[in-house]
Amino acid sequence: MNSSHPLFLAALVCYFLSAGLYHVRLFVRTVRSGSLARWVAAAGFACHTTAVVIRSIELGHAPYVELQEAMATVAWAVVFLMLLVEWKRKTFSFGAPAMALAAILMFLAETVPAYSSQHPLSPVVYNNRMESHIGAIVSAFGAFGLAFCAAILYLVQERRLKEKKYQASEPGALSLVEIEQMANALAAFGFTLLTLGLVLGFLWAASGVWTGAWYTQPIVLATVATWVVYGIYLYVRSIRGERGRHNMYLLIAGFSLAALTLLFVRTLLPGQHQF
């Protein structure tokens, strides 16, 4: 029996509601409407966090081994980072795309079939190092998710300014340059976490626990491909100093690859890798 499930559902409802309110705010554009959307997001986040804690206690380990749990954790990371960014920058800019992304991820987490019921976890395989490996990668995907939202915001705002579809500034609204800087910071943060997660996984696999060619597992290859895309982005942005629209396409491609890795690689290209 999963006693945290009602809280999980409450978080799902709050995320959808908050996404709706943030989208309404795009037209209403008042501080009050933004605050309401943010409070609903925060309520959903509180329910989600409580559900994660209860589930961890029930399972005896962090609840992101299942595919749907991993997706829910990515949603949790997206909402956490979104609330952090909005609170620090006193802005409502990220709410609409970020909460929509979180709501979709939570919905998928609720609807995709469980995997571990057919493939129970081995205590030998699942240990603290494994937990850190998955935790770091899932958190990285959360940061990439918000960087993806920033990239979408950038492209929308750039097109609006190019086409002279003016919209009066509102308090806390982020400029094009600020959105780009935010996207870069999130991508760099996610890349660091992903690197850490991959290294932990490689060390664990190379320690002899894994029998066979772990490095040819589809999910490993797909995650490395994601790492390469963000690596290219950071090279272009930080070393070559290039900015602008093309970088945003790289961020969108990177997160699309991460999402595909999360959603389809496990089901379409089965391997020995858990979830």
Next chain:
Amino acid sequence: MHLNALGLSHHTAPVAVRERLAFPASRIREALQALRRLPGVREAAILSTCNRTEIYTVSDGPDCHALVRHLCQVGGEDVRDHLYTYAADAVPRHLFHVSSGTDSMIVGEAQILGQVREAARFAVEESTSGPILRRLFDCAMACGRRVRNETEIGRGAVSVSHMAVELARQIFGRLDEQTIMLLGAGETAELVARVMVKHGVSFTMVANRTYERAEALAADLGGKAVKFDQFPEYLQKADIVVSSTAAPHAIIRHADVRTAANHRRGRPMFFIDLAVPRDIEPTVGGLDNVFLYNLDDLQTLAERNREGRKTELGAVNRIIDEEVQSYLHWLNRLEITPVLSELQQRLEEIRQAELERTERRLEGLSAAEHEAVEHMTRAMMKKILHAPWQYLKTAPEEDAASTLQALVDAFHLECGDCRANGQSPSSPTTADPNEPVGEAQK
């Protein structure tokens, strides 16, 4: 007490009249003291801006004749023809419209809120404002803030120069790390540059066909002059380019901007073309990370904002209605305190008299017994007064007014006369009837 407002504004008076009644900061303290010395004036505040001069008073009488005479002495006899007056409920409504920016020349402008704050500050510092005006101005500022937060009346620039600044902010955010290049020294371009510098733009380059003119303007703006024929070399250093030359053809070419943009590696460039005929080739706007706006674009956007502000007036009026009701509710409640204070005093007199008579009959009471009787009678009085106090604080306004009148009639309270005339107390106390009169009056 009577609440009045008297003044003139851009709606009623030309600048030639307004300037005679303007009170600059250096004269406002003296003017406030002069108002305070007028007969019957209890509280006074002056709101003086370039578009209006308004005097708010709380006075003993309902008419403003003394005030009008005073203003005519200051500004001349013809000032009288341009004055408007507001009394009672119309005063907060007018001031709240002023602080919300709906009465301003440029609807929704934000500067007025600071000017209302200054007016309140001067009145407080000169001790010419009492509780009624203090509360009035506090509510006006709260109303102005609410209007700006809850509606779009103050959003969007309504002039070409401020529209340019707003667009620059939407691209760059903070302007204090940006460099602006000014090409030509047209009046509008210079104004845009000055507004940009005022909003923090850190470095200015000026290129003009007359180098001396460029040098003079650059010195004025705190920047540097550039030879006109060399400006393409400096383009890559400019985040914002404002062009307004009299050239008969485009002087900023697509190829030059593309080269500059390539050097900038994707850092955005904002081009503002204020010249007619245009100075910048229109295809420049199609380059990556380059944003091009011409004079027509900025004027159209500013005009759209002006129209947009007017559509917000309905929502603004609803907020003002709520805030006026809230203020008037507070003002009406002010009447409760003096009535109850007088009632408390009346009961205290009765208590003291009865206590004295009782003590004469009960000779030989010990100090402890005397204290017990004293305590008991005081407690009885407090308990009797507590119920009407609580009721009056929470009852609907009309019920409270009729109950108050009943108390005045039943106990023959003197302040009933002033209530009947619709007056408010000049210095209300907030004493609870549970406190003895002596302490409440301290």
